[in-house]
Structure formats: C-alpha cells, structure tokens
Amino acid sequence: MVYFGDLGEKSHFLLEYLEAIPGTPSMPNARYNPATYMLEVIGAGAGEESLVDYAHEYRESKLRLQNEERIDALVKRNLDERPEIHFEHDYASGFGTQLELLT
Numbered sequence: 001m002v003y004f005g006d007l008g009e010k011s012h013f014l015l016e017y018l019e020a021i022p023g024t025p026s027m028p029n030a031r032y033n034p035a036t037y038m039l040e041v042i043g044a045g046a047g048e049e050s051l052v053d054y055a056h057e058y059r060e061s062k063l064r065l066q067n068e069e070r071i072d073a074l075v076k077r078n079l080d081e082r083p084e085i086h087f088e089h090d091y092a093s094g095f096g097t098q099l100e101l102l103t
Contacts, residue, residue, distance in 0.1 A: 002042050002054035005063055007034075014038060017063065023052045 007014050011034035018024050018041055027037045043050030058064055091098070 002058050003038075003063075004058070004067055010034065011038075017061075018054075021052060021054070021057050 003014060003017060005013060005017070008016075015027060015034060015037070018038065019026055024041055027034070041050065042052075042054045093101075
C-alpha cells in the first residue's frame with residue numbers, strides 16, 4: 001500500500017502527499033491525469049520503475065498512523081456500543097421439533 005486517504009478535489013491530497021516524498025517528480029502539468037501520474041511515480045505503469053520505495057514511505061508516514069488511530073477508534077466504539085448477545089434457550093427449537101424435521 002502506498003497511499004490510503006482522502007483524495008481531495010482534483011486529487012489534491014494525494015498529489016501533495018506524493019510530492020512531499022523526496023525523489024518524487026512533480027506532476028507534469030495541471031491537465032495531467034492524477035491517477036496516471038500516481039501509477040507512473042510509484043512504478044506501477046507499463047514499463048515504469050521507481051527508485052523510491054513508496055510502500056516503505058507509507059508505512060513510516062504520519063498518514064498511516066492517523067489512519068490506524070481512526071480505525072482503532074471506530075473498532076473500539078463499535079465494540080462498546082454492541083449489545084451483549086443473550087439467548088433464552090440453548091437451542092433455537094426444542095428436541096421434538098428438531099427430531100420431526102430431521103427424520
């Protein structure tokens with residue numbers, strides 16, 4: 001994974017993130033497709049190769065830490081709000097009903 005986050009209008013956040021990494025070339029011009037630029041920069045385009053390890057850069061980034069904190073908060077919130085599951089009986093139906101349906 002090389003990026004996970006909001007893209008922003010015209011992929012502004014993605015472009016800002018990538019261009020802040022040392023060794024990343026700037027996008028050629030404002031009309032250039034940001035998705036194509038990203039694929040070329042990370043070396044995923046046809047015949048492309050990157051000297052920068054963008055997966056490593058993401059693992060070490062503030063963005064990844066923010067994403068993990070957000071995920072942890074969502075998981076904790078869901079666990080705290082989840083009602084305890086309780087059944088009145090051990091089985092969904094009695095022995096007689098089960099026997100009748102299975103034989």
